[in-house]
Amino acid sequence: MNLDTLPVLSLAAPSGNLAQDLGASFQHFGFALVKDHGLDSALVARGWELTRAFFAQGEADKRRWHIAGGGGQRGYTPFRTEIAKGAAHHDLKEFWHVGRELAAGDPLAATMPANVWPDAPEDFRETFTALYAEFDRIGAEILSHIAVRLGLAPDWFDPAIAGGNSILRLLHYPPIPGETGGAIRAGAHEDINLITLLLGAEEAGLELLTRDGRWIPASPPRGALVVNIGDMLQRLTNHVLPSTTHRVRNPDGTRAAHSRYSMPFFLHLRSDFAIRTLPGCVSAENPDRYPVPITADEYLHERLREIGLKV
Numbered sequence: 001m002n003l004d005t006l007p008v009l010s011l012a013a014p015s016g017n018l019a020q021d022l023g024a025s026f027q028h029f030g031f032a033l034v035k036d037h038g039l040d041s042a043l044v045a046r047g048w049e050l051t052r053a054f055f056a057q058g059e060a061d062k063r064r065w066h067i068a069g070g071g072g073q074r075g076y077t078p079f080r081t082e083i084a085k086g087a088a089h090h091d092l093k094e095f096w097h098v099g100r101e102l103a104a105g106d107p108l109a110a111t112m113p114a115n116v117w118p119d120a121p122e123d124f125r126e127t128f129t130a131l132y133a134e135f136d137r138i139g140a141e142i143l144s145h146i147a148v149r150l151g152l153a154p155d156w157f158d159p160a161i162a163g164g165n166s167i168l169r170l171l172h173y174p175p176i177p178g179e180t181g182g183a184i185r186a187g188a189h190e191d192i193n194l195i196t197l198l199l200g201a202e203e204a205g206l207e208l209l210t211r212d213g214r215w216i217p218a219s220p221p222r223g224a225l226v227v228n229i230g231d232m233l234q235r236l237t238n239h240v241l242p243s244t245t246h247r248v249r250n251p252d253g254t255r256a257a258h259s260r261y262s263m264p265f266f267l268h269l270r271s272d273f274a275i276r277t278l279p280g281c282v283s284a285e286n287p288d289r290y291p292v293p294i295t296a297d298e299y300l301h302e303r304l305r306e307i308g309l310k311v
């Protein structure tokens, strides 16, 4: 494999090859670029339209949907709130979080707060509830290929993610007055969840840290997904699949003065799932790093405290 360029993989490829190719890209980069993913394109287009319209509203309007003390898990989180673990400066972004819609009385509501929905723009709730379901579906498909690569049954992840605490994030990095490129819009970090499916990275700026310590761009073709491994899957696989550090840097030149919009779906385990190292990922050369299991919910809250979203 070319050590510096992420291959573009088609989700429509025969499944045996795909498990190998996705697995190789994840093992080497912790990232994969995925086209032909089958996300409903009209719905995605509508999602972008509403994302732009939401963030174009005045600060006071948006702040009505900020939940003080909510750990940024739902609704609106203002500019410069989140900070990467160990970073000196807050990220130059604002975002909106959509969680799973639960039926009344669902016991999962104990660890998954209810969604809040803005009164404008119109169709926000319908559109993002539908997009959430689309990401959930494609994410499960990608996980089934990962399962095969790990020597597990293709449906191994299904019960682990049924009712999972996944989050759809709508991100806006506003233009920075006077900035000519290079400002760090999102500090170097790893994602907390199992895998992340991201749309919008054709606007330059997303970079990942290679194993030998160089930043390289993640530049997907238009409409393709950038998929990356998060800390929960790294832990479950005893680091066989690495959760790779990434950041968003303001691009140089004329794009520096533009907004960046992106849409990551953080695919999470069920809150009560116990993350126990997969036996197939333990060997003499790679002894079990996590002999004590932890539930997905405990793990999440430990991490949210570290990134300034929870006290």
Ligand SMILES: O=C(O)CCC(=O)C(=O)O
Pocket (backbone or CB within 6 Å): 169, 171, 186, 191, 198, 200, 201, 206, 246, 247, 248, 261, 262, 263, 264
């Ligand atoms: O905006 C992007 O391209 C990346 C966002 C990201 O890494 C995150 O929100 O965790």
Ligand SMILES: [Fe+2]
Pocket (backbone or CB within 6 Å): 189, 190, 191, 246
């Ligand atoms: Fe990230």
